[in-house]
Amino acid sequence: MGKNRAAVRAVGVGISVALLVAGAAACSSDDKKKDPAKADAAATAQPGASSAAPAPKGPEAFTAAGYRGLKPGMAKDAGLATGALEAAPVSLLDGCTDFVYKGGPAPDQARMTAEAATEARYKDLNAKADAAAGKTPAPGGTLPPNASAKDAAAAAAGSAAAAKDSAATAKLMADATQSIVDMMVARETKEKAYLATGRVSFAAAGLRELVAPAEAKTAEGIGAGTTLEALQAAYGAKGLQPAKSGKYVFPVEGQQGWQYEFTMADGKVAGMAVVNRDLKCV
Missing domain, CATH: 1.20.5 (Single alpha-helices involved in coiled-coils or other helix-helix interfaces)
Structure with missing residues (x-):
């Protein structure tokens, strides 16, 4: 008699487990119908599911293609519309209009x-x-x-x-x-x-000079504090050479008239810019 009761209990437990599993599956199916995205997110959280997140992006590189939405040759109004610059100019010398990046010093x-x-x-x-x-x-x-x-x-x-x-x-x-x-x-x-804070200079024809803030670095890792030896190693093959101004310069490939300029102090980079000096202010 005891064995029969044990068997009955075992059968009851098995039925209960089966009902629970079926109910959970039904609930899962209903949830997925209501919110497929939520269901998929829950599935990825399960052990063994793929949980790889996108790799975080590093700091933006300072390049001749542009920086903080500002691009060589772009109009002054378009540059201000990016929101990357303070609205008040900091210099009108030579007929150009210069601005600093957002958060930079007041005029x-x-x-x-x-x-x-x-x-x-x-x-x-x-x-x-x-x-x-x-x-x-x-x-x-x-x-x-x-x-x-x-x-x-x-x-x-x-x-x-x-x-x-x-x-x-x-x-x-x-x-x-x-x-x-x-x-x-x-x-x-x-x-x-504005060597440390950076600035942007606009001529009548558009953006002619993009000066990097001190924290910026090129794609090759060159920035304020880089030694002359490292600068030469990075860009010697691209035509880096000293200019009469005392800066080191090399042309931007594919952009006629544009060049990188590196201001030096005590054998190290103190500032850098992308500029087209053929674009006159007025």
């Missing part, structure tokens, strides 16, 4: 005012120097043997005037030359001010 109004004054003086003095250079000095001439005292006095006055004009012209030329030096200093000061 330095004192420096911008000084830039404007330097550029105005440069344009004024060089226009006057060009005009003066086109004038032919009046000849001093010689007095004939029978010249009167009046003739001699007139000749002396003429020579003095010519000498005075020459002195004024010489001073004008010197001032114009100094204004060129002042402009070069203003450009270098601007470059240094």
Whole structure:
């Protein structure tokens, strides 16, 4: 009798298990009909199912193809529309409009005012120097043997005037030359001010200079702090060479006029840019 009862219980347990399994399968089927995506997600969470996630992306590389949505040659309005730049310009020197990346420093109004004054003086003095250079000095001439005292006095006055004009012209030329030096200093000061933060410069024809922030690196891992030896190893075969400016440059393949520029300090990269200096600001 005991054996029969045990058998009955075993059969009952088996039936219960079968019913539970069938119920779970039915629920799973109903859930999948209601939300297939949820069901598939649950399936992947099961032991043995594939759970590989997409590999995380590394930092964006600084390349000639573009950076932070900004591309060489793109219009200023299109560049601002990317949201990668601060809206207020930080320099208007040479007729270009420069911006910093989002979160960069606010415009330095004192420096911008000084830039404007330097550029105005440069344009004024060089226009006057060009005009003066086109004038032919009046000849001093010689007095004939029978010249009167009046003739001699007139000749002396003429020579003095010519000498005075020459002195004024010489001073004008010197001032114009100094204004060129002042402009070069203003450009270098601007470059240094945004060497670490980076900046983007737009000419009338579009984006002409893309300066990388200090944290950026090229696809080859070159960036601020890279030694000259490593820079040469990475780009020596691509035409890297020193420029008159003291920077190291090499052309961008397939982009006429564009080149990489690396500013050096103490044998290491202090800043880098992609630029087309054939694109004039105005």
